[in-house]
Amino acid sequence: MKQSLFTFIKSLREFLANKLNQYNTTLPYVITVLIALILVVGGINLFVELTETLKTETLATYDTAITDYIISYRSPQLTSYFKFMTNVGDTYGYLIVLTVFLLVSLIVFKRWKYIVQATLILALATISNMMLKRFIDRARPGIEHLVSVETLSYPSGHAMSAMAFYGFLIFLVTKFNIQKMIKYVLIIVLITVILSIGISRIYLGVHFPSDIAGGFIAGFIWVVFCVLVFDLIELFRKDPQT
Template identity: 65%
Template sequence: MRNSLLQFIYKLGRLLRDKFHQYNPGLPYLITILVALVIVVLGINLFIELTDTLESDMLNAWDSRVTEFVLSYRNPALTKYFIFVTDVGDVYGYLAILVIATILSYFVFKQWKYVLQIVLVLALASISNVILKRFIDRARPSIEHLVTVETLSYPSGHAMSAMAFYGFLIYLVTRFRMNRFLKALCITALVLFILSIGISRIYLGVHFPSDIAGGFIAGFIWVIFCILLFNVIELFRRDPKT
């Protein structure tokens, strides 16, 4: 599979080089497409490598050490915070953010495409997470759960959705014309929120750290894949003759 993907990138690279002069106005899109392809291939390979080592002693020892470290900080205040964070990283949290994004798209950006793109990224991550959980079939940690869970463990749906949803928001923020300080503040806040959602699942006892790592990797793959897809669409939209 890895060789096939690399071969595809090589052939696409040759095609783009042959068409370079024709697509010169779309050079930023070409660069984004090529970089995204490479990252997707590397991301898929990393996710497969991690999944293959789920039962290894080394990974189990790492999971235990990280979990013990996180649980050692349990206290009432942090518990309330992480329950809030994990709730925001669930269905109702995403619906609230989508409502805000819809309002901004209508009144500020005057475009609906951003909302549609965000919905697509989240839908792909959510659907693929259900499939991966059933295929890999990893049980939840046996430690005390501070929240109720009913699904399987790997990869973490919260981590995967958070990375896909808020990760794509980070991409959109980087493209918007806005004050640099405000942009940096938004990106920092989103990154910290993604990390908080991941840590919350370990803190609440419902995921192994490797579940979170797998979820982050898989969610990041979807972010980059969708960036690739949207840039390809934009490139061909700018030149319908191709």
């Protein structure tokens, strides 16, 4: 779904640039920004709609049913796996991944741009998540927690950061000139990481499913917005007369 959205936006941008440049060299870029704003506003609206249902009985029923189903599979092996995945979506996990990504960026691509962009998106997601948690002020689930937590519940910081950071890595992988098989494997691995981090927070008893959904939506908003902004900056750099 995300790849289809990115492809559609890129195609639309190129079409507008070809058709409208003869009339106004800045118009395609303005329209690109408008599309970005529409997508972001649409995502925010979806996030707000979900947030407004947090205290409803219907959502509580779904949260309870999904949580009960997931924790019913608790076992020593799965607990070890999900504790590992939740650590991948925590501070030290991102530091390790960023270090590896930094080495790849410098050795393979010989440029800082990608690591700077990925770090920026992760920082934006983290900071905005802390602000949203304080504003919404939702308590954690009242079930057994298999890991210690100190912050509030909604939206899930792990889910939001995972979607923003690893979602952006998925976008980068689609751009890299590598073998298709390697590209598909990397995308599947990154999608698995995102989903595993989200599910781990429910499995470990520290988040409601709706927390994870809210985090994924908010993280996806940052991915779409930042990708479009980065592309727009790149276009201006290639065409300084605009």
